[in-house]
Amino acid sequence: MPELQRFGVSMSEQLLVDFDAHIARKGYANRSEALRDLIRDHLVGAQWAESEEEVVGVITIVYDHHAHRVGDQLIEEQHEHHEQVLCTTHVHLDEHNCVEVIVARGKGAEVQALADRLISLRGVKHGRLVSTTTGEHLE
Ligand code: NI
Incomplete structure (x- = not known):
């Protein structure tokens, strides 16, 4: 220390x-x-x-899987950005609602843009990006 x-x-x-x-x-x-x-x-x-910094983002998306093909669109977007998406966990909350937790890694601006795209999809009820660091430059 x-x-x-x-x-x-x-x-x-x-x-x-x-x-x-x-x-x-x-x-x-x-x-x-x-x-x-x-x-x-x-x-x-x-x-x-700072857009050039590598960051880790946890994106949480709550949506009704019956609404507006949102499930398909979430999958398409994640495949399109497979280099940033590290893993995804899906939980069926009830008959209609799902929560998807996506862990992404990349330049700050890229992860922010991915989160913005997912959260703004029609049918998404709530979304949140929690940003953190890879820890490399912190004591
Ligand atoms: Ni589900």
Whole structure:
């Protein structure tokens, strides 16, 4: 582990009270660990926005498989982008609804574009992309 650096942070008392309550609910032992996680999360988000960076994306799609051939379209799109799609898990939630979880890897902009295309398909009820890092450039 690299040598730790200390620094001071100024903020209003109320903001600090709210922060302490929040991190206590989350189960953090101290402010330092909570701050480190916040900063890492922010840096991962910034890394994601840089289109040349390789990222990992988890795309979650909820849809009615009866609606608008959406199941076929989801499969077609994934075959078209097979170089980015690492794996897909499909769960039949009830008689109508399915959730598909797609793990993709590639340049940030490519994974974002794939997620946008899948989520915007007609018949998709809800979709979300969670972006993360390959971990290569994080301590
Ligand atoms: Ni299904």
